[in-house]
Amino acid sequence: MTTERDRYAERMMNPPAPLDRKRVLTIAFIAFVVVFFLWQTRSIILYPFYLLVTYVHEMGHGLAAVFTGGRFVSFHVYPNGAGVAYTDGGNQHLILVAGYVGTALFGAMLLYLANRVRRVTLVSYGMAAFSSSLRSFWRFGRLEYDHRNHRLFAIMIGVTAGVGFIALARYGNRTANVLILNTFAFIIGFNVINDFLYLFNNQTIGIDDIPNDAAAMAKLTSTPTASWIILWLMISILMMGIAAIYAL
Numbered sequence: 001m002t003t004e005r006d007r008y009a010e011r012m013m014n015p016p017a018p019l020d021r022k023r024v025l026t027i028a029f030i031a032f033v034v035v036f037f038l039w040q041t042r043s044i045i046l047y048p049f050y051l052l053v054t055y056v057h058e059m060g061h062g063l064a065a066v067f068t069g070g071r072f073v074s075f076h077v078y079p080n081g082a083g084v085a086y087t088d089g090g091n092q093h094l095i096l097v098a099g100y101v102g103t104a105l106f107g108a109m110l111l112y113l114a115n116r117v118r119r120v121t122l123v124s125y126g127m128a129a130f131s132s133s134l135r136s137f138w139r140f141g142r143l144e145y146d147h148r149n150h151r152l153f154a155i156m157i158g159v160t161a162g163v164g165f166i167a168l169a170r171y172g173n174r175t176a177n178v179l180i181l182n183t184f185a186f187i188i189g190f191n192v193i194n195d196f197l198y199l200f201n202n203q204t205i206g207i208d209d210i211p212n213d214a215a216a217m218a219k220l221t222s223t224p225t226a227s228w229i230i231l232w233l234m235i236s237i238l239m240m241g242i243a244a245i246y247a248l
Contacts, residue, residue, distance in 0.1 A: 027178050054082065064098035065089065070089030096217045114181035116247055128165035
């Protein structure tokens with residue numbers, strides 16, 4: 001008698017064939033059209049995704065700090081979709097780059113993996129692990145007690161996203177996983193472009209008296225803020241374009 005455990009072991013030993021390219025292109029096209037329509041209408045449906053993109057952005061700063069020898073003290077996400085990360089030490093240049101460019105790289109990798117990995121549910125599980133990994137890199141410090149509600153809001157976003165991606169991987173079929181992952185990748189792409197346009201029109205605006213990433217990099221390197229916005233935008237578009245070509 002074949003048990004559920006035996007069937008699971010068989011599925012792991014014999015992964016399913018990848019979705020045919022025509023089907024992948026169709027799913028990706030549907031995801032793009034849906035995101036494009038929702039973006040034009042400023043639909044409230046996108047609100048949770050805005051917050052998750054901010055989560056990815058601030059996590060990029062924190063991870064860059066950790067990987068360059070510094071500390072990820074804390075970060076906060078605000079209900080309007082803005083965010084701020086507090087780090088201590090590390091390579092300040094890479095930490096600043098890891099926000100916008102890191103988010104674009106994340107979206108590019110997600111787009112590629114969602115359309116190329118044979119067992120796509122593993123990508124969803126990976127998204128769940130990333131979303132829930134905040135406490136693994138967060139170190140207690142004085143700044144952690146500032147803006148407590150915004151800090152808890154950030155944690156709630158990560159945990160909720162983690163649960164959602166686990167449910168998608170566990171109960172969603174392959175088409176649903178590919179569709180949702182593509183949708184999130186395209187949302188990241190649209191959001192990255194929108195953020196750079198906002199930065200270009202508001203080059204000195206930040207949060208909590210902290211300048212935005214481009215203004216901070218300009219001050220650190222004594223160069224024009226606009227030059228960093230344009231450079232990061234070009235790099236981001238290049239990465240997302242390459243990912244789209246190889247993924248689709």
